[in-house]
Amino acid sequence: MxxxxxxxxxxxxxxxxxxGVICMATKRNGIGVLMGGELVxxxxxxxxxxxxxxxxxxxxxxxxxxxxxxxxxxxxxxALAIALNFYNNHLTIDVDRADELKG
Amino acid sequence: xxxxxxxxFALGAAGGALAVVFSxxxxxxxxxxxxxxxxxxxxxxxLGADFVGATQLLIYVGGTVVLLIFGVMLTATGPYLSxxxxxxxxxxxxxxGGAFLAMLILTVMQVDWSGYSAKLAAAHGASSMERxxxxxxxxxxxxxxxxxxxxxxRPDQDLGSERAGELSTGYLLPFEIVSVHLLVVLVxxxxxxxxxxxxxxVET
Numbered sequence: 146m147x148x149x150x151x152x153x154x155x156x157x158x159x160x161x162x163x164x165g166v167i168c169m170a171t172k173r174n175g176i177g178v179l180m181g182g183e184l185v186x187x188x189x190x191x192x193x194x195x196x197x198x199x200x201x202x203x204x205x206x207x208x209x210x211x212x213x214x215x216x217x218x219x220x221x222x223x224a225l226a227i228a229l230n231f232y233n234n235h236l237t238i239d240v241d242r243a244d245e246l247k248g
Numbered sequence: 249x250x251x252x253x254x255x256x257f258a259l260g261a262a263g264g265a266l267a268v269v270f271s272x273x274x275x276x277x278x279x280x281x282x283x284x285x286x287x288x289x290x291x292x293x294x295l296g297a298d299f300v301g302a303t304q305l306l307i308y309v310g311g312t313v314v315l316l317i318f319g320v321m322l323t324a325t326g327p328y329l330s331x332x333x334x335x336x337x338x339x340x341x342x343x344x345g346g347a348f349l350a351m352l353i354l355t356v357m358q359v360d361w362s363g364y365s366a367k368l369a370a371a372h373g374a375s376s377m378e379r380x381x382x383x384x385x386x387x388x389x390x391x392x393x394x395x396x397x398x399x400x401x402r403p404d405q406d407l408g409s410e411r412a413g414e415l416s417t418g419y420l421l422p423f424e425i426v427s428v429h430l431l432v433v434l435v436x437x438x439x440x441x442x443x444x445x446x447x448x449x450v451e452t
Contacts, residue, residue, distance in 0.1 A: 148250060149250060149251060149294075150361070150362070151362075152356060152357060152361065153258065154295070155356040156258075156353055156356065157261055157262055157291065159349055159352040159353055160261075160262040160265060160266075160349065161261060161262065161265045161284070161288070162352070163345045163346075163348055163349040163352070164262075164266055164268065164269050164345075165265070166345060166348070167269050167341045167342065167345040168268055168269050170341050171269075171333045171337050171338050171341045172333060173332075173333055176274055176277075176278075176316060176319050176320055176323065177274060177277055179316060179319070180268055180277055180278070180281050180316060181268075183281065183285070183308070183313075183316075184268065184281070187261075187284070187285060187288050187308075190288070190292075190300075190304075191261075191288060191291060191292075194291075194292050194295045194297045194300055195295060197295070198295045198297070199361065199365060200365055201365070201368045201369055203404065203405065204390065204393055204397055204402075204405075207299070207300050207390060208394060208397055210292075210297070210300050211300060211303060211394070212422065212426055214300075214303055214304060214307050214308060215307070216426070216429075217308070217312060218307055218308075218311055218312050218315075218430075219430055221312045221315050221316065222433055222437040223433055223436060223437050223440070225315055225316070225319045225437070225441070226436075226437040226438075226440035226441035228319055229323070229440075229441050230440055230441065232322070232323045238323040238324075
């Protein structure tokens with residue numbers, strides 16, 4: 146049996162998800178936090194497409210992954226605009242400096 | 249062959265993701281992200297999702313990452329090229345993340361997926377992936393079915409279905425919502441990122 150099966154894809158998706166979470170939690174660069182978000186969304190996408198092939202989800206899984214891709218692009222555009230605004234105000238992209246709302 | 253390709257793409261995707269985490273330079277992180285996302289597109293092709301794989305290459309690797317690289321170029325000046333994470337934080341996050349990863353993978357391995365898949369197939373009929381399209385699914389024929397599903401009709405589920413007189417739901421409304429959402433987001437991003445000008449009040 147030389148086929149991979151569902152478990153392999155789910156394991157890769159788990160690795161991508163966890164890497165994205167670590168990236169979002171530890172990076173001090175705002176753009177790095179964005180990249181972590183992209184990795185998380187990609188892990189979820191792999192799960193959708195894998196279940197679309199190996200489960201009974203059919204094409205619905207692929208459609209869900211298409212929506213995720215579109216929304217990730219939208220999120221990146223808005224977050225980048227916010228990051229540029231932050232850079233204009235603070236002259237750095239270090240997210241630890243965004244503490245004006247701290248009580 | 250399938251195993252070799254899966255190993256290659258899985259190694260690229262997971263290794264690229266790990267390199268994104270452990271690299272401290274933003275430009276290198278963007279490059280590793282390209283590798284990871286490209287290998288993910290390869291995994292999509294291996295899963296028979298040709299349209300989603302092509303979309304991943306076009307929109308993610310061609311669009312989103314280019315956007316991120318613009319962000320890197322506009323913000324990474326001189327001393328801010330690499331903002332280092334303190335190693336204590338990184339070790340803490342890796343320990344917690346490793347525990348989380350172990351939990352996820354152990355959970356996935358516990359489930360007997362093929363047994364559930366057989367049960368579901370017995371209850372709902374075969375997956376529509378097996379009877380979709382005109383050519384062999386391995387050759388890739390999802391774009392026509394995906395387009396029709398986004399327009400609201402589901403011939404991939406309704407053709408040859410046992411349920412007579414009952415149509416499956418499509419995705420026309422979510423498609424319209426997401427298109428308007430994309431327009432709003434682009435207008436909003438252009439508004440947020442516009443060049444600030446000082447307001448000059450015209451004295452009358």
